[in-house]
Amino acid sequence: MTDQREHILGCACDLYLEAGLEGFSMRKLAQQVGVTAPALYRHFENREDLLLQVVGEAHNVLGSYLYRALSAPTPGQRFSAAGEAYLEFALEHPRYFQIMHAFAEHLGLSEVPAELEERTAAVKRFWDDRVRECMDSGVLRRDDPDRVGLTLWAHAYGLLSLYLRGLLDAPESAFRVLYSDSFARILRGLGTSEYGAELDHHLLSHSGEPDSSGISVLEGGTP
């Protein structure tokens, strides 16, 4: 019954992956399915609905990448594997990575469908969980896992976005190094260690007063 629906969805993913958002038209899809365009509306509300399901499929694929990272033995390794999984997903399925984020903006900045919002929240939660267990096991300095997760996620997403847009003019191999490097640079500040603890205390003791270095950390100050 819903067999044809699955078939259409499969064709839709294929079409999107090879033609992109611009090249994705209902008529082309219908042709690929072997049917006329209006028939598609028996199974999907409209083009947006159809694309939303494609985004859902993208999330499924990302999920499988992330899930694989859970098989690593230690929290630190699971964290590391999660970062790599995100990288691999983006590099191997750039169009999926793209539509997961571009879809919402493509509709103007109006409402994000609740379904999509939840899937995205799940990605965030996965990151938070990795951060939390790293804090619990003493690999990351204790902090608000939600905020640390966001910092890391935003960084990874931003970096991958810039690379996929071709603004980094680095070949893939160089980018991989760059990605790891960038992560390492951030972690140096997040990682637990005797120095980290002292540094933390140092900054806390200065909170409120102007920093002697002349840098105000964007007025937010240290929590």
Place this chain on the structure above:
Amino acid sequence: MTDQREHILGCACDLYLEAGLEGFSMRKLAQQVGVTAPALYRHFENREDLLLQVVGEAHNVLGSYLYRALSAPTPGQRFSAAGEAYLEFALEHPRYFQIMHAFAEHLGLSEVPAELEERTAAVKRFWDDRVRECMDSGVLRRDDPDRVGLTLWAHAYGLLSLYLRGLLDAPESAFRVLYSDSFARILRGLGTSEYGAELDHHLLSHSGEPDSSGISVLEGGTP
């Protein structure tokens, strides 16, 4: 002579800002200009060309925000002001922020127009300059300014993207704190200090061997 061209471009910016990418059509623009659609093609090659000029205008506005940050007296304050300027620009002109990044992806991930690529490179260079002078003046730990700049830029861009997409369900005031906090978290690892130096040395001395914490920093290792 090119007077009408300026007029059209102005209307194009207005139309884009209020209608978004979806609502931006040549016929609507023509109507707003007070002319029929084909007349637009006397002044611009096509819709993409027109939108590219809108992106150019977006870069001009961003430039004015960033430039203002240069009036701060110390490198650290200029750095901080640059981060704030980027934030302000994104919050006050979300549609400009959006199209600057969405435009390329909107064409599929084919070639980015050289003109746009250069403007984007200029933003990156501005960041790099702020980072470099902070390193020179001892506010930031010495490192490759290009890479540190990228890390910071990617982070800021990622964070703003996620917020503007409505995924952070925080009101603007809360997001501002979040943005500063996130920056502070990263800077804690980038800032110069006696502890930072020791931490750096500590990490360097361990480079190559597996980290006792069980975290491999995505295999990239510390440079």
Place this chain on the structure above:
DNA sequence: GGAGAGTGTAAACAGCGTTAACTGTCAGGT
């Protein structure tokens, strides 16, 4: 005064998402 550039027009084309009206097919109930 004619030539030619510059800028506008109306008409048209192909493509788009989507809808309306109609057709065939198959399952279930009386």
Place this chain on the structure above:
DNA sequence: ACCTGACAGTTAACGCTGTTTACACTCTCC
């Protein structure tokens, strides 16, 4: 066995899109 209704497809059409073609008007310059 026959009618009913759901289901899945069709063709034709509407209004929109970006863009091109052919034509007209108005200037400037020689």
